[in-house]
Amino acid sequence: MSDTRTLEGVHPVDLGDGVHAFFTSGAGGVSPSPWSTSDGGGLNLGLNVSDDAARVAANRSRVAARLGAPVAFATQVHGDVVLALGAAEREQWAAPVPPSTAGEGDALVTAEPGLGLGVLVADCVPVLLADPEARVVGVAHAGRQGVLAGVVHRALDALVARGADPARVRAAVGPAVCGRCYEVPEAMRDEVAAAVPATFATTSAGTPGLDLPAGVVAQLAARGVVATQVPRCTLEDQALFSHRRASATATTTGRQAGIIALI
Numbered sequence: 161m162s163d164t165r166t167l168e169g170v171h172p173v174d175l176g177d178g179v180h181a182f183f184t185s186g187a188g189g190v191s192p193s194p195w196s197t198s199d200g201g202g203l204n205l206g207l208n209v210s211d212d213a214a215r216v217a218a219n220r221s222r223v224a225a226r227l228g229a230p231v232a233f234a235t236q237v238h239g240d241v242v243l244a245l246g247a248a249e250r251e252q253w254a255a256p257v258p259p260s261t262a263g264e265g266d267a268l269v270t271a272e273p274g275l276g277l278g279v280l281v282a283d284c285v286p287v288l289l290a291d292p293e294a295r296v297v298g299v300a301h302a303g304r305q306g307v308l309a310g311v312v313h314r315a316l317d318a319l320v321a322r323g324a325d326p327a328r329v330r331a332a333v334g335p336a337v338c339g340r341c342y343e344v345p346e347a348m349r350d351e352v353a354a355a356v357p358a359t360f361a362t363t364s365a366g367t368p369g370l371d372l373p374a375g376v377v378a379q380l381a382a383r384g385v386v387a388t389q390v391p392r393c394t395l396e397d398q399a400l401f402s403h404r405r406a407s408a409t410a411t412t413t414g415r416q417a418g419i420i421a422l423i
């Protein structure tokens with residue numbers, strides 16, 4: 161593990177005493193274009209986006225160095241499965257050659273100090289959750305399907321099952337594609353907005369859209385959890401990876417992450 165605690169482009173968030181949380185950007189790593197948003201090397205943290213696995217491992221170790229703890233990532237499948245990690249996983253992920261995945265799931269929770277949790281995104285909504293008093297943290301990956309499936313609810317349920325009180329839980333909703341940019345067919349907007357009304361949006365072009373970050377904030381608010389929303393749009397902000405922006409030019413891109421740990 162590198163001795164550096166600095167990492168370019170990191171966006172820290174305050175989720176309480178004893179909790180370390182931040183969002184990464186597309187810069188500060190070793191990956192070349194198109195897995196970089198800067199000339200200095202990209203911090204692509206996602207496997208399965210055609211980047212070299214050794215570069216992804218190097219990028220992930222930079223994030224672990226910044227956090228001061230190993231970071232576990234799941235294989236995200238747009239579902240609502242929550243994986244609970246503990247001391248055994250902390251040991252696995254702290255090994256010289258950590259695992260590539262904690263398993264299939266779209267949320268992670270832990271009460272284990274010194275084990276980071278990561279959620280990978282490039283337009284979907286990264287959510288960080290912490291109850292600093294109960295000493296339990298979690299992450300969730302909420303895209304359109306995850307918002308419909310209620311993955312944020314399942315993650316919050318998992319925190320509550322480990323002693324968290326929603327009134328005490330602090331949440332951060334990280335950079336994602338915004339409602340002005342996320343154009344969808346009208347039928348799709350209607351379907352998602354029928355389930356989560358706060359997602360209803362109109363794009364800057366006047367077409368049907370979805371505001372997934374607003375939907376996640378509303379889902380959390382319905383449970384009594386106040387969320388801090390990072391007001392950055394992945395599609396508009398060139399410092400961040402955006403699947404939609406890349407797809408528009410028929411290329412691939414990297415994945416940034418939301419990271420949290422009990423310290």
Ligand SMILES: [Zn+2]
Binds near residue numbers: 339393395
């Ligand atoms: Zn936008």
